[in-house]
Amino acid sequence: MEKSVDAILSEAKLPNLMTPLPGPNAKAVIARDAQSISPSYTRGYPLVAKSGRGAMVEDVDGNVFLDFAAGIAVVSTGHCHPRVVKAIQEQAAELIHISCTDFYYPGLVELAERLGAVAPGKEAKKVFFGNSGAEAVEAAIKLARYHTRRDKIIAFQGCFHGRTMGALSLTASKAVQRKGFGALLAGVFHIPYPNSYRCPHGNPSPCTCVESATYLEREIFKRLADPEEVAAVFVEPIQGEGGYVPAPKEFLVELQRICRKHGILLVCDEVQSGMGRTGKWWACQHAGIEPDIVCVAKGIASGMPLSATIARASVMDWKPGAHASTFGGNPVCVAAALATMDLLESQYIENARRVGEFLFARMANWPARHRIVGDVRGKGLMIGVEIVRDQKTKERAGDLREAIVDLAFEKGVLFLGAGENTVRIAPPLLIDEEQAEFAARTLEECIIEVGKSA
Numbered sequence: 001m002e003k004s005v006d007a008i009l010s011e012a013k014l015p016n017l018m019t020p021l022p023g024p025n026a027k028a029v030i031a032r033d034a035q036s037i038s039p040s041y042t043r044g045y046p047l048v049a050k051s052g053r054g055a056m057v058e059d060v061d062g063n064v065f066l067d068f069a070a071g072i073a074v075v076s077t078g079h080c081h082p083r084v085v086k087a088i089q090e091q092a093a094e095l096i097h098i099s100c101t102d103f104y105y106p107g108l109v110e111l112a113e114r115l116g117a118v119a120p121g122k123e124a125k126k127v128f129f130g131n132s133g134a135e136a137v138e139a140a141i142k143l144a145r146y147h148t149r150r151d152k153i154i155a156f157q158g159c160f161h162g163r164t165m166g167a168l169s170l171t172a173s174k175a176v177q178r179k180g181f182g183a184l185l186a187g188v189f190h191i192p193y194p195n196s197y198r199c200p201h202g203n204p205s206p207c208t209c210v211e212s213a214t215y216l217e218r219e220i221f222k223r224l225a226d227p228e229e230v231a232a233v234f235v236e237p238i239q240g241e242g243g244y245v246p247a248p249k250e251f252l253v254e255l256q257r258i259c260r261k262h263g264i265l266l267v268c269d270e271v272q273s274g275m276g277r278t279g280k281w282w283a284c285q286h287a288g289i290e291p292d293i294v295c296v297a298k299g300i301a302s303g304m305p306l307s308a309t310i311a312r313a314s315v316m317d318w319k320p321g322a323h324a325s326t327f328g329g330n331p332v333c334v335a336a337a338l339a340t341m342d343l344l345e346s347q348y349i350e351n352a353r354r355v356g357e358f359l360f361a362r363m364a365n366w367p368a369r370h371r372i373v374g375d376v377r378g379k380g381l382m383i384g385v386e387i388v389r390d391q392k393t394k395e396r397a398g399d400l401r402e403a404i405v406d407l408a409f410e411k412g413v414l415f416l417g418a419g420e421n422t423v424r425i426a427p428p429l430l431i432d433e434e435q436a437e438f439a440a441r442t443l444e445e446c447i448i449e450v451g452k453s454a
């Protein structure tokens, strides 16, 4: 008899370590990797993955880990969800590639219709498909310039939008990401990102940081760029790579007001925060704003490479030939995305909200209980735990964060860092309370252990 999806996903729910880490097979792969793989990647601890199921990943030595990183917030429905795998297999047997640049196929239209239907705002949407988050951002930059016939762009300090030259021009996360690459796109201005815990304008915490929006009118429009020349403001509603920092609702509402007033397009980069991760389809929905363009990737197809730039139909007015991609909207990726949307809609967005609330409640008082935790924040299953050397001075403790993440790996739970000193909590959206509790307990143990020697 065929096993049920639930039975498959609940076979192994917690870590099981068989060897010291890294094990012998992992060591061998890592040694070969050093000889042949681009040294630009930033691996932390030595996980060498072999297979994955649900929220679990098995390495090449048979060690099983609980995955609270989800391949950088990508495997939204978990690893190899049986329904996603089936959709991929069936599509692969039927049609692997055709290129939507030149030809039509039904899945592409269905996915665009469904993304358009769940995107914020009443106006009908049109969708451009690419292969990565950076490509979704590139398309948004070009579309904003094309549609408005303006060339200036506003982005935020600390934000990450990708690493291709256009997207990199907006990225202001870590200097190493820009170093050595010379001049980037002209006419991009970066302004302070709101941060309720560390208000960039010197206000006490918690802060709504509305001044980060009004900074545009007070500073940028007066001194650097006339608003009539500004095509778009790009913002992450929750800063991802920058440290899992949610933008306060008041700030986002004010930002939208300023954009509307000056005919500037508001672009929400939901590459990391979108596709249900925060317990709603889009993080910007928590603030009730309606961006003109939404950039989507990561969780959209449960790990298959796909991105979408979703715009109001009246904004996506470029002409044939203006922009395209050979692989973008690949049929197999589209099939995976349709299966992903089914699962998110029927179960996992609600699960992200529910288990996210459980997890947050479990961790909210950590700043009162652990002197190296400065702040716990986030929405749904997008939660950041900021590690500091001193709660009063808020001195960032990147070294302690690294030690905590490494120790969690040794205990069988995969986390990633975000920003200089934050632990990123971004599990697949199907985790249950037992897994959430296990991960929280493990993280807390690591914080206590590392805190003792700090």
Ligand SMILES: Cc1ncc(COP(=O)(O)O)c(C=O)c1O
Pocket: 072, 132, 133, 134, 135, 137, 160, 161, 162, 163, 236, 240, 241, 269, 270, 271, 272, 273, 297, 298
């Ligand atoms: C908000 C955001 N935008 C864009 C990107 C770039 O995505 P990709 O790495 O798929 O190009 C990322 C990746 O982390 C991201 O978090």
